[in-house]
Amino acid sequence: MYWICFGDSAKGLLSVARHDIAPEVAADHILALLDNYSEGDITDVTDRAAREAILMPWRGDPELDGSWMDELTERHFEELDRLDEVDEAVIWYSKGNAQEQCGLRYVVSRLYEKRIPVWAAEVDQIPVSELKEPDDVIGSASAVIIGSTNRVVNALLRALPQPLLRWYAKRLERRDREKRTSGGIVQYGSVGEMELGAAWYFYKHRRQLTETEQAQLLSDWKRLQEENAPLRAMMDGRVQSVSADFYDEAILAGITEAEMPAALAVGRAIGELDRKTGNRVGDMLVFSRIRALAQAGKIQIVQDAPTYRDMTIRKIGS
Structure with missing residues (x-):
């Protein structure tokens, strides 16, 4: 098996x-x-x-x-x-x-x-009543590790003692569950x-x-x-085949005419597509479409950079 x-x-x-x-x-x-x-x-x-x-x-x-x-x-x-x-x-x-x-x-x-x-x-979907509580799952683990996308935060987390990490892990799981729960159902x-x-x-x-x-x-x-x-x-x-610009409307909706970090636009697009369509889209796909939208004259790259973390952009007014 x-x-x-x-x-x-x-x-x-x-x-x-x-x-x-x-x-x-x-x-x-x-x-x-x-x-x-x-x-x-x-x-x-x-x-x-x-x-x-x-x-x-x-x-x-x-x-x-x-x-x-x-x-x-x-x-x-x-x-x-x-x-x-x-x-x-x-x-x-x-x-x-x-x-x-x-x-x-x-x-x-x-x-x-x-x-x-x-x-x-x-x-x-799963009914909340069918879920095992974080205490039952995390409490049975021999060790708990928590990671994030922030290197400084990761360094701080590694320094925490296990009892505090377990408490924090349970808190994170309950908070994450609340975001996914509606009408007694977790999605x-x-x-x-x-x-x-x-x-x-x-x-x-x-x-x-x-x-x-x-x-x-x-x-x-x-x-x-x-x-x-x-x-x-x-x-x-x-599952349907779609064009390369399929997500562009959602990406543009999260970009303002005022200069903004491209990282914010990437995060907004990922969240918006998830909420409205259920499609999970990667950050680098969104970033590649931001560059395509700039080439099409729909947005301006104000400060260019190799990654979206250091880039700033703005929407070009109609």
Whole structure:
């Protein structure tokens, strides 16, 4: 039995969750594909040259570039090859996430010809009453680690004693849950953002895909490959091929005519697209569209920079 997911966050969460919900699954049988098949050329996703810009969009960033990028790329393609080992699979994915939905279709296309049993663990909604509390999950961990995107904050967090870290972790999880909760239901947009206390629920409700369902997913993947659009997005509950400018309206809506940091525009666009469409869009995709919008004369780059952290922009008035 193998578990297959998409992204390091999902793998990290499932690696911890398996101890409680499926200890019989070996730790090295959790495979994570790190590429995002909702973007770019998917004619042959095993072609490193064709996929590297999507798999590693930060290459060239002076603050992030390093050997870890090569290691991540190598790890992805090693796990891609290991799909040939799979004898039975549980694929973890979110219902409304284009990246995970495209990943689901690709993995099924790899397994279908071998008639390998495939189970779907679809992460979507869970009643609050079914969630295990943070105390039950975090309290059972031997150690707690909290990370952020801020290096200074990370240094401070590493200096905190474990009792304080555990208290802070529980507080963060409860606060994050409140943001996702409406009418007694918690909604998740990706496997990686799922709480540990929810994993058992979605695993319990997993179901085996019928041959007809697998054939349909295979057909969907072949269609997406043939269309080979610049992007794929969730529209009306389905994965659809879309144009490169599909997200531009939402990006422009978050840019003011007054000079502003590009980082703020990136954050606004990601949040807006998530709330209104359910599409999870990467920061580097938004950044690339900001440059495209500047070339089209719709925004002005006031202060240019290699990364959006140091760039400032403004919308050009109509």
